Amino acid sequence: MRYISNTPAQQREMLATIGVASIEDLLARIPSGARLGRPLDLPPAMAEPDLIRHLRGLAAENADADGGVCFLGAGSYDHAIPSPINHLVSRGEFFTAYTPYQPEASQGTLRSIYEYQTMIAELTGMDVANASIYDGASSLAEAALMAHSVTGRDQVVLAAGVNPLYRAVVETYAEGPALRLRTTPLGDGATDLAAAKKMVSGKTAALVIQSPNFYGCLEDLTEAAEIAHAVDALLIAVTDPVNLGVLEPPGALGADIVVGEGQGLGVPMSFGGPNLGVFAAKQDLVRRMPGRLVGATVDLEGRRGYVLTLQTREQHIRREKATSNICTNVALCALMATIYMATVGKQGLRRVGELSAAKAHYAAERLGRIPGVRLRFGAPYFKEFTLDLPKPPARVVQRLLRDRILAGVPLRPFDRTLKNALLVAVTEKRTRDEIDAFADALGRAVA
């Protein structure tokens, strides 16, 4: 049998050692009435070549970003992934290990997480980063719970520009502790901070702001921090770390907790998961943080080494009093991000940001020249922008699929008032030719 090592002869030997006649004897504790009296109703086992053919067939039904030119974003981006990442994370010593409970035999994982924490703290401008949460949305939900526990308050104010898919996850996590969520109005693409100021109060645990926001626009974090801090609430900033080679880090602008989606840092889009939940905070909040933390220490002989630390925050020790229920996180995605950040390095990450922004602005200008197509918002944007189209965006997206252009994300499902809006993302991978071809195809589709 595939993936089972013992031969029938060995099975008999082992049964003899145990002193039973059959495996069935070992299962005697399971009452007969509790047994499944038939084989599971599953498709028959497939041999490797057949399975490959089958899965290639399923994969071929999908419009992937190799077969088409990808302009979709909204939390998952087609940034370039340097080749060494896949080779290195595929090493079995990394990807077949588990949580480093025995640090002496897990120094590779531990040291790479320590590097990851350092890079994320540096990028976000924060003091400490944890070893990862599942994705950007669940990181935000954890941050909201943390703000609730730090402040003892139960209201969270979310800026209108927070990704609605993230807001939905915060709503789910808010159910148990009965947090009350309020959403500010949107201004001209950026959050209406004057309205936000009126919404926060002494009951507010945190103000949440995302920059660049869901619509691609940049937010004024400094002002948001002042608004939050004026009522002794925390500022939670949602960010995309791949942009932080060029954008001012939220930590420098007053954020108390920074969360975000790290998928752009070398993690494949993979239909939306696994992603990488980034989570960083100021030093004085470290003992309230969710998730694992790796710290440097020394061994018996004084050599530098790394361990999981401050574990008294965690579920396996604190049980119902833990700061979070998270156990397994996304360590391998954090490793991808670590290798990514080392590969692009200090200069390259800046270059990724510059190229993405420059190409996005070229694309917005080029697409905005099409009759009937215009930029929806006036606020400054970064690598993603919202267009209003003269025809229903969902139909336009279908039409452009024929030209192998993955045109963007129609926003109507997220916001009924944006029934003509299409969200377009441009990364450093897109070429001027691809953008021009997109503009030509869009021009034909809306003509």
Add this chain to the structure above:
Amino acid sequence: MPQYDKLIFELSSPGRIAYSLPEPDVPVADLHALLPAKYLRSKPAELPEVSEVDIVRHYTRLSQLNYGVDTHFYPLGSCTMKYNPKLNEDMARLPGFARLHPLLPARASQGALRLMHDLAAYLAEIAGMDAVSLQPAAGAQGELAGVLMIRAYHLARGETRTKVLVPDSSHGTNPASTAIAGYHVVQLKSERSGEVDLLDLERHLDAETAAFMITLPNTLGLFETRITEITAMCHAKGAQVYMDGANLNAILGITRPGDLGFDVCHFNLHKTFTTPHGGGGPGAGPVGVKAHLQPFLPTPVVTKSPDNTYGLDWKRPQSIGKLQAFWGNFGMLVRAYAYVRTMGAAGLRSVSENAVLNANYVMKRLESHYDLGAPGPCMHECVLSARRQKQQAGITATDIAKRLLDLGFYAPSTYFPLIVEEALMIEPTETESKETLDAFCDAMIQIAAETEKSPDVIREAPVTTSVRRLDQTLAARQPDLRWRPAR
């Protein structure tokens, strides 16, 4: 192996690069011309400046400091560290899966949606459940989803129940997830075998009890013989019963949670269904429910239309909502799907039978050398106690774990479950051969002998790893959580 203790930052040299990015091909490439200065980074992020060969050598060397399933027997109990098939890795990396954006129109992602739909159906059949959501990112998130569905179910019936019961032998995530879902957690005593103490259960089951959450087989590796009685007791009081599916590898095709009376169970695809553990994730923690909980499943739900097309259904007014931004850890779902299709029904049953055989073989070979957490036969894992070794020579479960590292094995889970003193929880899994198990048992027996004859060799272990025992107290007292350049 020579010592290698560098951090990537310590290899950095100004001006060295590893990236390869195109030159700008658009007219305006200067950010200051495009964006107001207040948004732009004033001080560059101090990331390393290294070459590609630096990176490859550094991370290759780091990997060599790890033990993994590919290099070592990894009997970490409760974690099901089975072999991770290479084929599944190839399949998850097909561009049609790995390079797929989650927000494409359904018509442009039919293959991915069909794979999810069918995997959910297979998992439902395996667990005897009516519906499965693939969205939870890991077991703990599956638990949270399950408990929130139970909560929504009670509320929809106009009942506000306030507490959830968990045994004292449970995984820490159970009480933690339950607390986040807004419930008061009541811990029940277990019998010495780890089985539920029915009297204690009866004492605490009342109209305030929303659910009872248990692991099956339990964390001592034993099947709960009175399980159908337990689920019936709970239902009689209107409580729901949740199965922590961490130990599902023991019962595939033998018995099904749904048939035993469970209302909810989660699956750890990184345990039972071979997706790699990745040094601590990503995993995937799908959650299965009976029909009465179906309206509360996370959104969106993958649906199949009569015309055999697949889509995402968002119109679920009673849903508990979303757990992550998109649809689940899809890359892990591809691997699990490939595994189920490789094994088929007979293969999966054989998985559990061999997992049980291997665990009992280890228990038998070690039972005269170590105390047992509970008498056998066990299911897929066995729990030993180092009680005797501690009394004899002060050798603890930790000491034994460290000595195993020197003898070429990763360690069992230690100090879990909490109800067994000096616990060593061993889960061999079905993928290991008798030869490997014999070598491991020989090492364990050697350690038991060393306890009497040369305990210092155990106390000083490990000596063959890249570092020796590490100072945990220092790490916690003076947290050093990031590198900073020497001033």
